[in-house]
Amino acid sequence: MEELDGEPTVTLIPGVNSRKHQMCFDWGPGEMLVCETSFNKKEKSEMVPSCPFIYIIRKDVDVYSQVLRKLFNESHGIFVGLQRIEEELTGKSRKSQLVRVSKNYRSVIRACMEEMHQVAIAAKDPASGRQFSSQVSILSAMELIWNLCEILFIEVAPAGPLLLHLLDWVRLHVCEVDSLSADVLGSENPSKHESFWNLVTILVLQGRLDEARQMLSKEADTSPASVGMCRIMGELMRTMPILSPGNTQTLTELELKWQHWHEECERYLQDCTFASNPHLESLCKIMLGDEAALLEQKELLSNWYHFLVTRLLYSNPTVKPIDLQYYAQSSLDLFLGGESSPEPLDNILMAAFEFDIHQVIKECSIALSNWWFVAHLTDLLDHCKLLQSHNLYFGSNMREFLLLEYASGLFAHPSLWQLGVDYFDYCPELGRVSLELHIERIPLNTEQKALKVLRICEQRQMTEQVRSICKILAMKAVRNNRLGSALSWSIRAKDAAFATLVSDRFLRDYCERGCFSDLDLIDNLGPAMMLSDRLTFLGKYREFHRVYGEKRFADAASLLLSLMTSQIAPRSFWMTLLTDALPLLEQKQVIFSAEQTYELMQCLEDLTSGRPVHGGPDTQQCQDDDIETTKVEMLRLALARNLARAIIREGSLEGS
């Protein structure tokens, strides 16, 4: 065992007093049952009334969120699509595919976040409003982490473009500036707005220099004193060399240009060009990457990773991916300044900057309340071939472990189980056994649901589960007195034993009522009849009745005889069959030939000789025996008469 990564959290269950009573529990998939026992810890005499409830404790509560359900459903489609990305796709096209998938995942998170935000606003009571708001911030953090992972692990941006990606990342997640900008520009005199300089500073911090320049021109319009300064500053902003995607210049060229520009900025600062305007001077310092000046804007930067990116933008725009972690660590230290300790989110981002994927996933697993995020992110990174060598000391590899956890959570939900199936499908090692265990536990309240579950099992050749589901349904049908349905299900399950049982019920009903029920089914058994001997007998026996009804006596007679001689008919039923033969024997024309009659006699003798002699005083038994004896005697008489007629007839036919 590895050591624990954090203290396990204590969950208090309202109503259960664990100090006074012992508790007992049982594990379930994704949930747990807890109740109080009547044991007292220290044999205390006072009887405290114990809690009469059994509690279901769910680990994965996020599964039950209405909004997150959309996330699960929509991302399921993306997940399945990702699994089918052709393995042959290599190089650039594969990478762009993976980036596209990653962006799809992020857009789903964003959509979900926006909806959650709407719900939070519309929430009636403040408590649930707070809960939704906290969900929004969790989703937002998820998207932030995902986006960074996308840049570092999937896009694998080289020096140069890397910083552009990071800038986009910061702009996307520190977005208060847009509302501020609208606020300032909407006012009557923007440059006199109290937040004017804040806005300009933020724009510079985010590297949005064009917008900052436009703002400065507004300032220049209103205060003639600073026109010159503004123009110089604007010129500096305009000339800052940046890498644009379409540009073909090399990194060295860029570095050289940037160095020149940097020196120019430095010169202006030395010249005290901006000395009369503290705002512009501070902007100039920021553009020189001055750490102290940047840290003065802590409020506007709002977090350390913004600080990191701004710092890189103005001090080392061509930072190599490998060097990121040093800058990140020092930025974090500088920004927090020993005042506060890093939060889980900070640790996760730091691990990402260190390119420690496993640490990212581990920290996320601990910090986040659901498996959705880690399962999907790990799977995507696995498709980027980043996780191959890592095997866990339990189960399969990490990807599969997380997917299994997530899918089990889905299966614990009363309606999301269908999504879980596909996740299990893509777990090569333990997915199938997990699916087998889970799918059997789905409650089947309607046949339609059962059909859906059956289809899942049949597609995966899970014969054992198919059999068990059909059996459950057949049993249910028998309990509900729906023999036809029961027979259909046992035929579908190819369950010979159960088909025999149901056939017996049909035959018993026939003996009691003298007519068949469910003829629409029995008459149309077709090849399914061969499933069990008893079912074959049922079908054939019904056929005998039909043929007899159609007055095709000869056919009926030979069918009846073959039922007995071929041993399909159960012994217990022979008497009924022989009795059925009586009217045929009594017909005017001879139906059973001499040979057939011998066979019938043979059957009758077999039946009577095998019968034990009863000596009990049971009157009911005696009465039954009497009836039986009469029947046998009648049969013997009829057989003898028929034999006589048959011999005469056959003799005369041969003679003539």
Add this chain to the structure above:
Amino acid sequence: MEEIYAKFVSQKISKTRWQPLPPGSLQTAETFATGSWDNEENYVSLWSIGDFGNLDSDGGFEGDHQLLCDIRHHGDIMDLQFFDQERIVTASSTGCVTVFLHHPNNQTLSVNQQWTTAHYHTGPGSPSYSSAPCTGIVCNNPEIVTVGEDGRINLFRADHKEAVRTIDNADSSTLHAVTFLRTPEILTVNSIGQLKIWDFRQQGNEPSQILSLTGDRVPLHCVDRHPNQQHVVATGGQDGMLSIWDVRQGTMPVSLLKAHEAEMWEVHFHPSNPDHLFTCLKMDPFVSFHQVKLFNELLTFLSHSISNQAHVHQSVISSWLSTDPAKDRIEITSLLPSRTLSVNSLDVLGPCLVCGTDAEAIYVTRHLFS
């Protein structure tokens, strides 16, 4: 087919139906009802795809459908039909049949009428009833016919508290769907591949006619009647087979179309353009991916009978009944992108189509034939 709008609704959708338009109306359909299944709480919901007059950021009309109102429903919704413009009839897995009334003024739904034990099992030797899911409904104002897993057929009238006619043990297996053939005849399909025609004028528990697929007893899940030619019926089965029947002659299907390997949950003739047939089914991800690109989750079958064009005056012969495959050209178009979870229900009205899936999404398009 580009303008298909998807919306995730946090509940598995079992049925989708357009609200019928007032007779003579030239509008396109705007309101539809959905029913959910397999949720802890199931709902009947009404949605509108009205434009509300506002444009979205791209300048186009916002095609998203908005929830008008919903109401809790006890049990899974197994079937759902509009009785008239205001009333919706639902079939529940609890065996209950409910009529909901829509109040357009304040956008609410209320229970109008309920038959709580329309479908039930009688246990062996015990008088106690256990409920049986009601699986199918068909409405023809003022009559409602329901069928269920108990093999029972009920005929209700909207203004009667009790069933007008009940056929117990009408079928030995589960009845899956029902449709009116021509009043008072109905047609049911069951789980052993049979179609049965019942005439309510006849007494007794026997169908007036039984049609069946040969031998293999494949369960049939859905049935729809040709809107103009009442003897032409389409059924969809568990093996994804689409069968066209002429109930006037023979006991076998006139033509069979193997659409897919998995259940066909619903089939619909287009009400005003019956050469188009719509089906929905669950697709097998493996087959669809590797072999059959054409057969997709949601198919529309489009039949052009070339031979019939020569004898236009003989248009009584439906193009669907032509048995010569060489004469018939059938086009199959897939409407939805490939997903893995089953499409449970669809409905078409004019150029509008709505369908609902187990992936908790509702898809709507208003430009079917563009």
